[in-house]
Amino acid sequence: MAELRQFVGFMLAQEHYGIDIMAVEEIIRMVDITPVPRAPAFVEGIINMRGRVIPIVDLRKKLNVRVSENNESTRIVVVCIQNRRIGLIVDKVEEVIRIEVDAIDKAPGTSPTIDNYINGVARTSKCMVIILDIFKVFSIQEQMALDSLA
Template structure:
């Protein structure tokens, strides 16, 4: 089985990961133009290299509370279907290789496990793997 390559990032004290094939770039947070009547987790749009990209606060989308933006805050530009959008994260960690055998599937009635592919155990770290497609398709209040 081929190793998975993921971009690891933090939301609070927890580490998350996205498949590197979905990640276009990692940017510093810049001016975000608010969009009227958007869901609360949509912070607005940015103009990045001539393209207007929607920006989603991943903490808000996952109901993890509100974070203050710092020097470490980053926007991960991802490609979902034909759309490029940005995900605000507390900080990016690194790119890591994960053996698919090191991933445990999440099953719980207490939260929406549809967003998550599983939890990977890598060198003493627990990395929650996000399913981008499900995350973007599921509305959140």
């Protein structure tokens, strides 16, 4: 029997993405975000979540996809990357996707920066899902900048 992996499925600009479920701490509705001066362009600001300050990143901006207005479907996916909690704004969270490891194809070459954080592409019964390696989306310098906000 093939090994199954689980991903939290979400949408950015009409494209389907997945993040390993083990990196996701929780999913919350959009809340008021406090802007931070001189933060990187993809950082929307910070929120206070149960006494913890969490930097909020617009994943649409970070991945350079079309940014749409936040609406009722917009969510913040809180992930833990090397003991750092970061909130990722996504257009819509869909469901937990179970994918056999053998069904994840290598991503077609696009650009060296994008190839770094795309683990592959998987076909489900509904759509193609781009599997992100959330641990590689942010460079060391970006992680340090996010640390300074928290």
